[in-house]
Amino acid sequence: xxxxxxxxxxxxxxxxxxxxxxxxxxxxxxxxxxxxxxxxxxxxxxxxxxxxxxxxxxxxxxxxxxxxxxxxxxxxxxxxxxxxxxxxxxxxxxxxxxxxxxxxxxxxxxxxxxxxxxxxxxxxxxxxxxxxxxxxxxxxxxxxxxxxxxxxxxxxxxxxxxxxxxxxxxxxxxxxxxxxxxxxxxxxxxxxxxxxxxxxxxxxxxxxxxxxxxxxxxxxxxxxxxxxxxxxxxxxxxxxxxxxxxxxxxxxxxxxxxxxxxxxxxxxxxxxxxxxxxxxxxxxxxxxxxxxxxxxxxxxxxxxxxxxxxxxxxxxxxxxxxxxxxxxxxxxxxxxxxxxxxxxxxxxxxxxxxxxx
Amino acid sequence: xxxxxxxxxxxxxxxxxxxxxxxxxxxxxxxxxxxxxxxxxxxxxxxxxxxxxxxxxxxxxxxxxxxxxxxxxxxxxxxxxxxxxxxxxxxxxxxxxxxxxxxxxxxxxxxxxxxxxxxxxxxxxxxxxxxxxxxxxxxxxxxxxxxxxxxxxxxxxxxxxxxxxxxxxxxxxxxxxxxxxxxxxxxxxxxxxxxxxxxxxxxxxxxxxxxxxxxxxxxxxxxxxxxxxxxxxxxxxxxxxxxxxxxxxxxxxxxxxxxxxxxxxxxxxxxxxxxxxxxxxxxxxxxxxxxxxxxxxxxxxxxxxxxxxxxxxxxxxxxxxxxxxxxxxxxxxxxxxxxxxxxxxxxxxxxxxxxxxxxxxxxxxxxxxxxxxxxxxxxxxxxxxxxxxxxxxxxxxxxxxxxxxxxxxxxxxxxxxxxxxxxxxxxxxxx
Numbered sequence: 001x002x003x004x005x006x007x008x009x010x011x012x013x014x015x016x017x018x019x020x021x022x023x024x025x026x027x028x029x030x031x032x033x034x035x036x037x038x039x040x041x042x043x044x045x046x047x048x049x050x051x052x053x054x055x056x057x058x059x060x061x062x063x064x065x066x067x068x069x070x071x072x073x074x075x076x077x078x079x080x081x082x083x084x085x086x087x088x089x090x091x092x093x094x095x096x097x098x099x100x101x102x103x104x105x106x107x108x109x110x111x112x113x114x115x116x117x118x119x120x121x122x123x124x125x126x127x128x129x130x131x132x133x134x135x136x137x138x139x140x141x142x143x144x145x146x147x148x149x150x151x152x153x154x155x156x157x158x159x160x161x162x163x164x165x166x167x168x169x170x171x172x173x174x175x176x177x178x179x180x181x182x183x184x185x186x187x188x189x190x191x192x193x194x195x196x197x198x199x200x201x202x203x204x205x206x207x208x209x210x211x212x213x214x215x216x217x218x219x220x221x222x223x224x225x226x227x228x229x230x231x232x233x234x235x236x237x238x239x240x241x242x243x244x245x246x247x248x249x250x251x252x253x254x255x256x257x258x259x260x261x262x263x264x265x266x267x268x269x270x271x272x273x274x275x276x277x278x279x280x281x282x283x284x285x286x287x288x289x290x291x292x293x294x295x296x297x298x299x300x301x302x303x304x305x306x307x308x309x310x311x312x313x314x315x316x317x318x319x320x321x322x323x324x325x326x327x328x329x330x331x332x333x334x335x336x337x338x339x340x341x342x343x344x345x346x347x348x349x350x351x352x353x354x355x356x357x
Numbered sequence: 358x359x360x361x362x363x364x365x366x367x368x369x370x371x372x373x374x375x376x377x378x379x380x381x382x383x384x385x386x387x388x389x390x391x392x393x394x395x396x397x398x399x400x401x402x403x404x405x406x407x408x409x410x411x412x413x414x415x416x417x418x419x420x421x422x423x424x425x426x427x428x429x430x431x432x433x434x435x436x437x438x439x440x441x442x443x444x445x446x447x448x449x450x451x452x453x454x455x456x457x458x459x460x461x462x463x464x465x466x467x468x469x470x471x472x473x474x475x476x477x478x479x480x481x482x483x484x485x486x487x488x489x490x491x492x493x494x495x496x497x498x499x500x501x502x503x504x505x506x507x508x509x510x511x512x513x514x515x516x517x518x519x520x521x522x523x524x525x526x527x528x529x530x531x532x533x534x535x536x537x538x539x540x541x542x543x544x545x546x547x548x549x550x551x552x553x554x555x556x557x558x559x560x561x562x563x564x565x566x567x568x569x570x571x572x573x574x575x576x577x578x579x580x581x582x583x584x585x586x587x588x589x590x591x592x593x594x595x596x597x598x599x600x601x602x603x604x605x606x607x608x609x610x611x612x613x614x615x616x617x618x619x620x621x622x623x624x625x626x627x628x629x630x631x632x633x634x635x636x637x638x639x640x641x642x643x644x645x646x647x648x649x650x651x652x653x654x655x656x657x658x659x660x661x662x663x664x665x666x667x668x669x670x671x672x673x674x675x676x677x678x679x680x681x682x683x684x685x686x687x688x689x690x691x692x693x694x695x696x697x698x699x700x701x702x703x704x705x706x707x708x709x710x711x712x713x714x715x716x717x718x719x720x721x722x723x724x725x726x727x728x729x730x731x732x733x734x735x736x737x738x739x740x741x742x743x744x745x746x747x748x749x750x751x752x753x754x755x756x757x758x759x760x761x762x763x764x765x766x767x768x769x770x771x772x773x774x775x776x777x778x779x780x781x782x783x784x785x786x787x788x
Contacts, residue, residue: 115369118369119366119369119370122362122365122366122369123366125362126362126363126366129362162660162750162753164753164754164757165753165757166757167753167756167757167760167763168760169756169760169761169763169764169767170760170764171764230533231533232533232537233536233537233540233541234485234533234536234537234540237471237478237536238478244485247484247485248484248485248486248533250486255484256484
C-alpha cells in the first residue's frame with residue numbers, strides 16, 4: 001500500500017474543507033462573531049476528540065480502526081466496516097449532489113444535472129482507481145493554489161474595510177453559539193475520511209492532525225471575517241457568500257475571481273469524492289475480500305449519482321437538511337468508535353510494536 | 358484500463374456537449390454597459406446602454422466618429438418586465454456582467470431597494486461593485502450621454518466617478534455599499550448626483566442641460582444616423598402604457614464624449630458629466646442634497662477622504678491647498694448620558710515653498726483646520742440632523758461599542774439618533 005506524507009494528508013483535508021466552505025449558506029440570523037467563536041470552540045473540541053484516533057495509530061503502528069476491530073473478532077470488524085461504509089456513502093452522496101446542485105444554480109450551467117453527475121462520477125472513479133497517492137499529489141497543488149487565490153481575493157477590495165462591522169449585537173447569544181457548534185460539527189465530515197485514511201499516513205499522526213486543525217482554524221477565521229467585514233448584511237441575501245466575495249474582488253490584473261474559484265471548487269469536489277470512494281472501497285475490501293476493487297468504486301458512484309439526479313430533478317435537494325443529524329454520527333465515528341477499538345485487547349493493541357514482527 | 362477510462366470520459370463530455378441545446382452563444386447576447394432606472398406614473402422606465410459590436414469605439418475623446426453603443430428604453434409596470442421588453446425587442450439575451458453603472462432617476466422610490474435592484478441581486482453575472490448614482494433629473498438623460506471612449510462605452514463614466522471620489526468631491530457608492538446602507542436602521546444612504554452640462558466650444562460657456570440631450574454632428578463630415586436609416590432598426594425605444602399603446606424611436610448618434618477638449622473651430626456641443634452634489638436618502642426617501650463642501654465633510658467623518666483641495670482664507674487672501682489624509686479615527690463614546698461621535702482627523706498640507714513664504718505657517722494650519730471642521734459640522738448638521746439620515750454609520754458603531762443598547766432600540770433608531778452629538782478635532786501638518 002502506497003503511503004502518503006503528512007503534507008499530502010493535510011492537503012486532502014484542506015481540499016475537503018474548501019469544498020464545504022465555498023458552498024456554505026449562512027442562516028438568516030447569523031452573527032459573524034458568534035459563528036467564529038462557535039467555529040473555534042468546535043475546533044477546540046475536535047482537538048480533544050481526535051486524541052483516541054492518534055493514540056490508536058500509535059498503538060497499532062498505523063493499522064486502521066477496521067483492521068484492529070477485525071483483529072478482535074469478525075463481528076466487531078464487520079460492524080465497524082459497515083458503519084464507516086454507510087457514512088462514507090453518505091459523504092459521497094452529499095458531495096456529488098451538492099456539486100451538481102450548486103454548479104447548476106450558481107454558474108448558469110447550461111448542462112443538465114444528469115450530465116454533470118455522470119461526468120463528475122466517472123472522473124471521481126478514475127481518480128480513485130489511481131490510488132490515494134495520486135489524488136494526494138493533486139490535492140497538494142490544488143490546496144496551495146486555492147489558499148493563494150483566497151488571499152489574493154482578500155487583497156482586491158476598494159473602499160474602507162472596517163473591522164467594527166464585527167459585533168455582538170445578537171439576541172440569545174448562548175443559543176446561537178450552541179447551534180453554531182452543532183452546525184460546525186455537522187460540516188466536519190472530512191474528519192471521518194481522516195479516520196479511514198490514517199492507515200495510509202506514513203508517520204506523525206499527531207502533528208498531521210493538529211496541523212490540519214490549525215490550518216482549518218486560520219482559513220475559516222479569515223474567510224468568515226472577510227465575508228462579514230466586506231459583504232456585511234448582504235452576505236445573508238446571497239446564496240453563496242464565498243463566491244459573492246470572490247465576484248466582488250477586483251485588482252489590477254483580475255476582475256472577478258468567481259470563475260477562477262469555480263475551477264478549484266471543482267478540483268476540491270473531485271478530490272473529496274475520490275477520497276470518499278477510496279474509503280468506501282477499503283470498507284468493502286474488509287467485508288468482501290475476494291471481490292474486485294473496481295466493482296466497489298463503480299457501484300457506490302452509480303447509486304449515489306442516481307439518487308442525486310432524481311432528487312435534484314424533482315427539486316427536492318434543498319427540502320431535506322441532510323446534514324442536520326450528521327454531527328452526532330461524526331462524534332461517534334471520530335471519537336467513540338476509535339476509543340472503543342483502542343480499548344479492545346487485540347494482537348495489535350497488546351503488542352508494543354502494533355502487531356508487526 | 359487508464360486509456361479506456363480517459364476515452365470514456367472524453368466521449369461522455371463530447372456527447373453531453375453535442376446534445377446541449379441550452380448553450381447561449383456570444384452573438385446571441387446583448388452586453389449591457391449602463392442601466393438607467395426612472396419611475397413615473399406609467400411605471401418603471403429602464404434605459405440601457407448596450408454595446409454595439411459594429412462600432413470600433415474611439416481612442417481619444419476628440420474623435421467621436423466610432424460610437425460603439427446604442428441606447429434602448431422601455432417602460433413597464435416592473436423593472437423585470439421592462440428588462441424583458443428590452444430583451445425581446447433586441448432579440449438577444451441581456452448580459453449584465455459588464456454593467457459599469459446603475460443610474461437612478463431622482464423620482465425613483467427607494468423604500469424597497471431589494472425589490473428595486475432585485476434583478477441584479479438575483480443575477481449571478483452581476484458585479485457587486487457596479488457604481489450606483491442618482492441623476493439630477495432623469496436617468497434616461499444620463500444614459501443618452503455617449504461617452505464613446507475606449508473599448509467599453511461607459512468605462513469613462515466610472516473613471517469620472519472614481520476621479521471625483523479620489524478628489525474627495527463625491528461619496529463612495531457601489532451596489533454592495535448602497536444595499537448595506539439601505540439595510541441599516543433608518544434606511545439611509547448617500548449617492549453621488551450626476552448631471553449633464555453642455556459645453557459649447559464656440560462661446561466657451563457652460564450651460565446646464567434640462568430635458569432631452571442634444572445631438573449634433575461635427576464639421577468633419579460625420580452624419581448623425583437616424584432611426585429610419587439605421588440597419589439595426591430592430592432596436593427600438595418604446596414606452597408601453599397600461600392600455601398597451603407603444604411609440605418607438607431609436608436614438609443612436611455620433612455623439613461627442615463628455616469631459617474632454619474639442620477640436621479647434623468645431624461646432625460640436627460637447628456634453629459634460631459632472632457631480633456637484635450628493636443626494637441624501639433617509640427612511641427610504643430622498644430627503645435632500647448636500648453640496649460639495651458638505652460632501653467633503655461627510656467623507657472626512659466616514660474616513661473616505663484620501664486627498665482634496667481645501668479653499669480657505671489666510672492673512673486676508675484666498676488660498677487653495679492640497680490636503681492629504683494622514684489618519685482618521687472615529688469612535689462612539691458615552692458622555693453625560695449622550696453618545697458622542699468623536700472624530701480625530703490628522704491631515705498633511707501639501708504645499709510648496711512659495712506658499713509657505715507668503716503665509717504664516719501656523720495661521721495656514723489653523724485656517725485649514727477650521728475649514729475642515731466647518732465642512733464636517735455642516736455635513737453633520739444637514740445630513741444627520743436636518744435630513745435625519747444616518748450617513749455616518751452611527752448604527753454600526755453603536756452595534757460595535759454598545760450592542761445591548763442597539764438591541765434595545767433597534768426598532769426605534771430615531772430615539773438613539775437624537776442623543777448623538779458630533780465632536781471633531783483636526784490636526785494639520787505641513788509637508
